[in-house]
Amino acid sequence: MVDTPPTEDNVIDFERWRDFNDAEPQRLDDSRPWDGAETTEEIKTRMLVNLRGVLSYLLPGGAFQGGKFLVGDVQGNRGDSLSVELAGPKAGMWHDFATGEGGDIIGLWAAVSGRDTRTDFPAIMDDIREWLDGRSRTLHDDRAAQAKAPPTDDLGPVTAKWDYHDEDGRLIACVYRYDPPGGKQFRPWDVVNRRLKAPEPRPLYNRPGIKAADPVVLVEGEKAAQALIDAGISATTAMNGAKAPIEKTDWSPLDGKRVLIWPDKDGPGWQYAMAAGQAVLAAGARSVSVLLPPDEKLEKWDAADAVDDGMDVAEFIATTERQTLRSENATLDLSDWHATRYSGDAPEQRFLVEGSFPMGMVSILAAMGDTGKGMMTLDLALSVATGKARSVSVSPEPMAFGGPVRAFGTAVIFTAEDDQGEVHRRLQRLDPDELRLKAPERLIVVPLPNAGGPIPLVVSGKDGPEITPQFRMVRDQIMRLRDLKLVVFDPLASFIHADVTSDPAAGSFATGLLASLATETGAAVIVAHHMRKPQGNRPIASVEQARDAVRGTSAIVDGVRMVYALWPAPEEHQGYIFKALEEPFARNAVFQGAVVKANGPADRAIRTFLRAPTGLLVDATERLRAVRRPEQDLMDALVEAIARAAEDGHPYTHTGGTGLFKQRHRLPVVFHDMARNKIEGLVQEMLNGRPPILVKGMAEGSKELKWLDVPAGPFARGVGRFVHGAHETGE
Incomplete structure (x- = not known):
């Protein structure tokens, strides 16, 4: 009744x-x-x-x-x-x-x-x-x-009624629900003051039940709260759910408690969770965490739906992923981290881009100047926000950095190097169909030259690196965004005003701060960073060299979970690539990229990127693999690579640690996936030629014939010299 x-x-x-x-x-x-x-x-x-x-x-x-x-x-x-x-x-x-x-x-x-x-x-x-x-x-x-x-x-029949009591069980207010044709409506009744309006301040639901409870689950609406209460969970809600005026609600019953917020799976639900969470923290809660609704659940899914679905809500609350909210005075509570947090099946590692950028973690995208990393992160943000592949893409699904994009939602870019006009021009080239305007709130690009200049997140203080008020401002606004999947800071130096070049403490502090932001939001946080040119301006020829070229103290690379690097392809690669793909030659157009550091599963293959007319680096690895080159073309490419290596003082041997197969990352990309017997067989055929196309020579002062060269090359003539540097082989 x-x-x-x-x-x-x-x-x-x-x-x-x-x-x-x-x-x-x-x-x-x-x-x-x-x-x-x-x-x-x-x-x-x-x-x-x-x-x-x-x-x-x-x-x-x-x-x-x-x-x-x-x-x-x-x-x-x-x-x-x-x-x-x-x-x-x-x-x-x-x-x-x-x-x-x-x-x-x-x-x-x-x-x-x-x-x-x-x-x-x-x-x-x-x-x-x-x-x-x-x-x-x-x-x-x-x-x-x-x-x-x-x-x-006047609103039709009452479809539900919920009573609000004080801590001693005395009735103080009622909320009536109606479901007229225009949508559900609620009417509160102030029992104490006998008036048709909500009490001031508005009480929390189930105060007798949460009086001695810890933790307490805060949900959106009385229906969801009562469903959990009936399932044996200590739950509450603010009067009016997601529309509750935060400042008019009495949150004091949650003082000293651990509060878990279970939001509805929609935009208003998330915003309510963020706003209510901060109010609960201000009221003295010991800790506040927001439970993350499962990705597979439908829009507006809530705790009442979970109970109706037969879900084990107690297990869900105990084990599901969560986003911890923090206030300026937050402290660590060890009781929050009992082993029960790790019971059941471990959550699967989720990726923003399959095989590279993980969700809920901070990653670095490192490249030299004029590579195009800003264009690539903008293209990635477009894919995340729209869920669509580029109109000129050969793939039906969005791709980035050599892998499929796996998470879609809100993407935010803070760019310190591009103004509004440049961002607009780039978007026009990348998104001629204006897909971003179908849901404009999901793509946020902040050009700092037009938005007040650089935003320092970390500065050098008297006692070391310090968090700035600007970081708190950015964090608070980011935390309010619905379904956040990606945050980009480009470049690192414009946001970290501390000596990360030589001070490991500053590097660790900066990466730790960004890692906490990634954990709190559950989004992938990507920081664009610069690489230095290798010693002697020699080209990067391996993943290890690319990692070493990331600027700053090693604490920067060590402090993040993943680093993706982009570097110019060696000249000997570039000629082959243009020829193989039948593309006109262009300078500064061919780059290689790979995961150079990962604390977890990752695709570590070196990929080849070719600059498109839009200015975007597009993955050409699969196109190159699909090109079946005649045997003579393969031999010509090998001869060119062997001759250049000998001339540069970094010769190959036929087999062994300095052999072509072990060193194939230095060869044109067509050889990267080639079997050992194929590569060594081609070389043997050219060594056996009449006349031989390749020969084995010796270094100056040596009597051992082992280094591959062309007949007129320095090692073939016995005058070859080793150059210490990027391709050092030793003798």
């Missing part, structure tokens, strides 16, 4: 009512036993103990308001003419102001059933006792029909 809520039209002016309990009650024989079982007084006591149930049965169209029960008349019509006291020494006493009738609870039973206490008293008492014992007959036919019909008002 749902109580009829008050409306503005039926709010009662209690001041105009006199105390009706002075009415003369019916004279009953309180000592008379019924079948030797109970006296009249004992039956009356049982009725008063279950007074709300009695009234709901007798008059289902009435409403509980504060300390009174209101109904139109003894026939059960809507209204407020008949009032029944619910508590105190006058509990059960009633008065009908329209007729002047009144009496006690037994007299009300008689009036509702249409009987006279003077002539029908035994039958009345039998009816009451049968009802109390669960053997009740229907009072009369229209009463049964009335009991089935929900109370209605």
Whole structure:
């Protein structure tokens, strides 16, 4: 039974009512036993103990308001003419102001059933006792029909009602739900002040239940809270759910508690979780974490849905991934990190880009100047925000950095090197169909030259690196974003105003701060960073050399989970690539890229990127693998690479550690996936040629023939010299 809520039209002016309990009650024989079982007084006591149930049965169209029960008349019509006291020494006493009738609870039973206490008293008492014992007959036919019909008002029938109590269980407010054609609506009733509005401040739901509970689950709405309560979970909500005015809610009952927020899986739900979380922290909560709804669940999925789905909600709450919110005064609580956090199946590592950039972690994208890393991160952000592949892409799914994009949602880029005009031009080239404008709130690009200049997240302080107010501002705004998947800071030097070049402490502090941001948001945080040119300006020829070329103290690379590097392809590669792909030669257009550091699963293959007319580096690795070169072309490419290596003082041998197969990362990309017997077979064929195309020579001052060269090369003539550096082989 749902109580009829008050409306503005039926709010009662209690001041105009006199105390009706002075009415003369019916004279009953309180000592008379019924079948030797109970006296009249004992039956009356049982009725008063279950007074709300009695009234709901007798008059289902009435409403509980504060300390009174209101109904139109003894026939059960809507209204407020008949009032029944619910508590105190006058509990059960009633008065009908329209007729002047009144009496006690037994007299009300008689009036509702249409009987006279003077002539029908035994039958009345039998009816009451049968009802109390669960053997009740229907009072009369229209009463049964009335009991089935929900109370209605201008919004239609009430579909649900929730009571708010203080810590001692006293009723202080009610919330009624309606489901009219225009969508669900809620009406609060302030029981204490007897008015049709929410109390001030607004109480939390289930205060008696959360009084001694720890942790407490905060959800969005009474329905979700009650579903968890019925499942044995200590839960609460603010009045009005996601629309609750945070500043008008009394969060003090959560002081000192661990609070887990279970948001609805939608934008308003996430924003509510972020805002409520900060309010709960300010109220003194020991810790606040936001549970992350499973990716596979539908929009608007909530705790009530989880219960309806048969989910083990206790296990979900104990083991699911969460985002921890922190205030400036946050402290570590070891009790939050018991081993139960690690029970059950471990969460699968999720990737923003398959095989490279992980979710919930900070990564570095390192490249030399004029490589195009800004264009690549913008293209990645477009893919994340739109979920669509580029219109010119050969792949049906979005791709970036050689792998498919796996996470889609909101993407944010802070760029310190490009102004609004340049960002606009790049977007126009990358997104001619303007897919980003289909959901513009999901792509946020902040060009700092137009937004007030650089934003220092870390600065050098008197006692070492310090967090800035700007970091807190950026963090707070990022935390409010719905479904955040990607945050880019480009470049690192514009955001970290501390000596990360030579101070390991500054490097560790900066990467640790960004890692905490990634953990809190669950998003992939990517920091663009510069690489230095290798010693002697020689080309990078291995993953190890690329990692060593990342600028700054080693603490920067060591402090992140993944580093992806881009570097110019060696010249001998470039000519082969243009020829193989039948593309016109262009300078500064061919780059190699790879994961050069990863603390977890990663695709570590070296990939080849070719600059497209848009300026974007596009992965050409699969195109190169698909090109079947004639045997003579392969031999020509090998001869060119062997001759150049010998001339540069970094010759190959036929086999062994300095052999072509072991050193194939220095060869054109067509050889990278080639089998050992194929590479060594081609060389053997050229060594056996008549005349030989390749020969084995010796270094200056040596008598051992082992170094591959062309017949006219320096090692073939015995004057070859080793150059110490990037391709050092030694003798």
